[in-house]
Ligand code: RP5
């Protein structure tokens with residue numbers, strides 16, 4: 001895989017903390033360099049039920065690389081190293097120590113539902129004139145935190161199953177379930193429950209996310225839910241909610257610029273359906 005890039009953005013998100021800039025060959029832990037970045041942790045994490053305590057808190061005894069009670073501290077990337085009590089990012093240096101804004105030391109697990117349909121006009125599939133391949137669309141959201149377009153994914157809650165996270169996050173971000181009436185919610189939950197029965201696993205592993213640090217990082221399970229006829233998901237009435245400020249069907253092609261490593265996840269879906277890229 002490619003060396004992570006968004007995890008090395010000069011300015012760390014949500015503030016003005018600067019990373020130490022690294023060249024690609026300085027990223028692997030195995031490359032010996034003199035390296036002394038800041039250790040940063042957001043004040044926001046204090047006393048949050050979904051966040052770990054500070055790593056040097058004497059009462060905090062995490063079991064890294066294992067299922068730690070209800071907290072999954074296992075990485076899809078294999079066994080990660082621990083140095084000075086702190087987990088080391090499996091993809092190498094990021095220019096910042098600490099856990100930044102992320103709640104967990106080590107892997108922070110997310111799930112990404114990639115809902116797709118074919119682009120049509122008058123019920124005819126639209127073909128790209130150069131590649132001669134049909135154009136796929138995915139249901140994308142614009143993130144409130146950075147305005148970038150993204151897959152409507154989210155963090156796996158403590159003790160939650162990934163299959164639940166996929167549905168919950170899609171309902172929150174693309175159906176605004178957190179601000180719906182009881183009747184709307186019941187109706188939408190049925191629609192999603194039904195449509196999300198048939199999914200294809202696209203990817204499991206590290207996400208090159210701008211919030212990553214040397215000691216905390218994002219990982220995801222991405223699943224594709226495809227509406228071949230455009231009769232189910234294709235007809236959803238979408239309404240942005242929670243950490244999404246807009247939602248829409250987005251034409252897929254290789255020039256798409258999306259949040260974190262989402263465009264590489266989308267590319268895998270394209271290959272699966274032999275669609276235009
Ligand atoms: C990304 O962060 C994952 O791929 C997922 O889409 C997202 C989860 O974080 P939040 O949307 O909850 O901020 O790296």
Ligand code: MG
Pocket residue numbers: 153154155169172173242243
């Ligand atoms: Mg969310």
Ligand code: MG
Pocket residue numbers: 152153154155169173243
């Ligand atoms: Mg989200």
